[in-house]
Amino acid sequence: MKYRHSLGLILALILVHSASGEPSVSVSDAWIREAPPGVSAMAGYMELRNNTSRPQVLVAAGSSGFESVMIHRTIVKDGMAAMMHMSQVELKPKASLTFAPGGYHLMLMGPKRALRASEPVIVNLEFEGGLVLPITFEIRK
Amino acid sequence: MAARRDLKFRRTITTVTVAAILAGIWLTGIYLEHDSRAALLPSQVITVFSELRPLTAFTLTDHKNLAFDLASLNGKWSFLFFGYTHCPDVCPTTLAVLASVRASLAGSAVGAEDIQFVFVSVDPNRDTAGKLRQYVNYFDPALLGVTGDNAQIANLAGQLSAVYQVMITPGTDNYPVYHTPAVFLIDPQSRYHALFTPPLDAEAISRSFKIVRELQARNWP
Numbered sequence: 185m186k187y188r189h190s191l192g193l194i195l196a197l198i199l200v201h202s203a204s205g206e207p208s209v210s211v212s213d214a215w216i217r218e219a220p221p222g223v224s225a226m227a228g229y230m231e232l233r234n235n236t237s238r239p240q241v242l243v244a245a246g247s248s249g250f251e252s253v254m255i256h257r258t259i260v261k262d263g264m265a266a267m268m269h270m271s272q273v274e275l276k277p278k279a280s281l282t283f284a285p286g287g288y289h290l291m292l293m294g295p296k297r298a299l300r301a302s303e304p305v306i307v308n309l310e311f312e313g314g315l316v317l318p319i320t321f322e323i324r325k
Numbered sequence: 326m327a328a329r330r331d332l333k334f335r336r337t338i339t340t341v342t343v344a345a346i347l348a349g350i351w352l353t354g355i356y357l358e359h360d361s362r363a364a365l366l367p368s369q370v371i372t373v374f375s376e377l378r379p380l381t382a383f384t385l386t387d388h389k390n391l392a393f394d395l396a397s398l399n400g401k402w403s404f405l406f407f408g409y410t411h412c413p414d415v416c417p418t419t420l421a422v423l424a425s426v427r428a429s430l431a432g433s434a435v436g437a438e439d440i441q442f443v444f445v446s447v448d449p450n451r452d453t454a455g456k457l458r459q460y461v462n463y464f465d466p467a468l469l470g471v472t473g474d475n476a477q478i479a480n481l482a483g484q485l486s487a488v489y490q491v492m493i494t495p496g497t498d499n500y501p502v503y504h505t506p507a508v509f510l511i512d513p514q515s516r517y518h519a520l521f522t523p524p525l526d527a528e529a530i531s532r533s534f535k536i537v538r539e540l541q542a543r544n545w546p
């Protein structure tokens with residue numbers, strides 16, 4: 185049992201690191217906008233890069249620092265901005281996708297503690313196929 | 326003697342005529358270069374209206390529990406944004422941009438004394454005056470947070486064709502609000518003057534606003 189667990193971990197590590205030693209998906213400039221007082225819904229942004237030659241699909245995000253984390257996209261429909269819940273987001277082969285204000289974002293609800301600028305928080309990004317990337321998000325004003 | 330005076334007179338006339346022609350050419354040049362206000366302003370940032378419609382009476386209440394009405398717009402340029410405090414993406418992004426616009430204008434030669442930034446909450450159910458005060462102060466203590474009852478909000482929003490929809494769901498305090506992401510510019514004569522549409526950029530807004538304000542001061546066109 186213990187061995188099988190380790191084997192799974194090794195396999196996961198192999199999956200994460202491709203032949204070149206590069207992760208399948210790399211994440212940069214990950215940040216969460218600090219919440220104004222009395223507000224419990226925050227948005228997280230980042231730059232995702234698919235380093236492989238096949239699509240990578242982000243299927244979920246989670247963090248022990250929040251009650252819930254969802255993948256959202258702000259869309260403008262009939263002249264109104266609305267947030268759409270995304271069950272998954274596909275990253276095209278060898279392409280980048282940016283989560284930015286007014287577009288894709290992580291919707292983080294109910295922070296377990298007050299998050300202030302410069303304090304980082306870890307969010308796990310889960311991809312189809314079992315890849316989980318723990319990403320450090322910086323809190324920015 | 327008379328002939329000489331006549332010649333002098335004619336010379337003067339010629340000089341005046343030449344000057345007028347030159348001035349005409351110069352003005353035509355200016356006109357061609359800036360045939361309308363639109364030519365001076367990037368259309369993807371701002372829409373300036375050719376017909377400036379004065380707003381009519383409305384009543385809202387600000388975050389200090391003071392009345393915010395038609396008279397509050399008088400003599401100031403007002404940037405209006407409609408949103409709600411539980412909004413995680415568009416509203417904080419826009420208010421941060423507006424705070425930055427204010428800082429930039431306050432630091433410029435003309436200053437920001439004649440400008441006000443107003444966050445209109447379309448979600449009075451959750452956004453009380455106290456909540457609004459905390460919220461706007463966080464971005465910039467100079468920002469105003471205003472709201473009212475549904476009919477009062479609809480009155481002002483309707484005058485600007487600012488669309489929104491509050492998706493109140495019974496039994497939960499966690500409901501979405503759809504709202505226009507645009508920023509509305511009202512001039513010191515309380516007229517709906519221009520509209521900024523996303524993506525909103527503080528520098529582009531400041532730059533366009535300075536031109537609009539300058540043109541208005543010169544009564545152009």
